[in-house]
Amino acid sequence: MTDATDPLVSAVAPGVTRVRAQNPGPMTLDGTNTWILHDPGARSAVVIDPGPDDPGHHRRVRDELERADVQVELVLLTHGHLDHSEGAEAFAAVAGAPLRAADPRWSTAGTLEPQEVIDAGGLRLTVLATPGHTSDSVSFAIGEYLCTGDTVLGRGTTVVAHPDGRLADYLASLGVLRDRADRDGVTHLLPGHGPTVTEPLAWLDFYLAHRRDRLAAVAAAARALGPPVNTGSEDELSQRVQDVVAQVYADVPQHLWPAAALSVRAQLLYLAAGDPDNRPT
Numbered sequence: 001m002t003d004a005t006d007p008l009v010s011a012v013a014p015g016v017t018r019v020r021a022q023n024p025g026p027m028t029l030d031g032t033n034t035w036i037l038h039d040p041g042a043r044s045a046v047v048i049d050p051g052p053d054d055p056g057h058h059r060r061v062r063d064e065l066e067r068a069d070v071q072v073e074l075v076l077l078t079h080g081h082l083d084h085s086e087g088a089e090a091f092a093a094v095a096g097a098p099l100r101a102a103d104p105r106w107s108t109a110g111t112l113e114p115q116e117v118i119d120a121g122g123l124r125l126t127v128l129a130t131p132g133h134t135s136d137s138v139s140f141a142i143g144e145y146l147c148t149g150d151t152v153l154g155r156g157t158t159v160v161a162h163p164d165g166r167l168a169d170y171l172a173s174l175g176v177l178r179d180r181a182d183r184d185g186v187t188h189l190l191p192g193h194g195p196t197v198t199e200p201l202a203w204l205d206f207y208l209a210h211r212r213d214r215l216a217a218v219a220a221a222a223r224a225l226g227p228p229v230n231t232g233s234e235d236e237l238s239q240r241v242q243d244v245v246a247q248v249y250a251d252v253p254q255h256l257w258p259a260a261a262l263s264v265r266a267q268l269l270y271l272a273a274g275d276p277d278n279r280p281t
């Protein structure tokens with residue numbers, strides 16, 4: 001049985017529980033969140049993002065399921081990054097439950113489709129395609145809850161990592177989540193890392209504003225460096241990326257510049273493309 005005071009387990013509401021994996025790091029904040037969701041009266045649950053291949057973490061998730069007296073009906077992934085997915089197949093196999101994700105490489109029971117409606121754990125979940133952090137990122141709308149994976153975190157901002165992550169996609173996805181939160185009267189975002197977000201619209205507006213500010217800073221730095229580079233030339237582009245990083249991230253420790261470079265590359269390509277519907281490939 002789980003200790004009720006276990007700092008890794010937090011009950012957001014009846015049937016909404018977060019179990020935090022012990023894999024803290026620069027990209028994972030204080031660890032990956034595994035979400036256990038079910039209707040308070042149901043005998044089964046949905047587990048979202050079983051997290052790393054860590055037996056201790058999975059034991060904690062199973063203890064929590066046992067405490068709630070629910071079986072695992074379905075395991076879902078928000079995206080394929082290993083800190084969310086590495087232990088998913090083993091966890092689902094032990095639970096005897098199907099595993100589903102947008103990427104067929106992770107699915108044992110069919111890939112998730114955009115706008116697909118899933119009934120499980122006494123809940124109704126709608127799959128929202130929210131690419132940008134990665135191309136396979138999805139979010140789940142569950143009544144007044146939005147499970148956002150790494151598209152929106154509970155603290156800080158997320159990485160749009162070129163080439164799999166695309167800024168135009170990411171901005172559109174933030175818009176999708178904001179519209180959904182507004183339409184459904186969403187009260188909580190359940191992120192892949194960090195705490196539950198209890199002011200969804202304000203937080204999504206902050207995310208959109210942060211992206212626009214960063215993009216404006218990158219655009220200004222690129223303009224100051226002279227005429228636009230030929231984004232088809234890898235040498236020119238990587239030089240320009242380094243120059244922009246040195247300006248825009250001057251106050252950031254240099255060991256973080258490689259991560260910043262991925263984000264700047266995505267932004268320069270976005271700016272070069274002009275029309276977001278005419279993205280570079």
Ligand SMILES: [Zn+2]
Nearest residue numbers: 079081133150
């Ligand atoms: Zn991720």
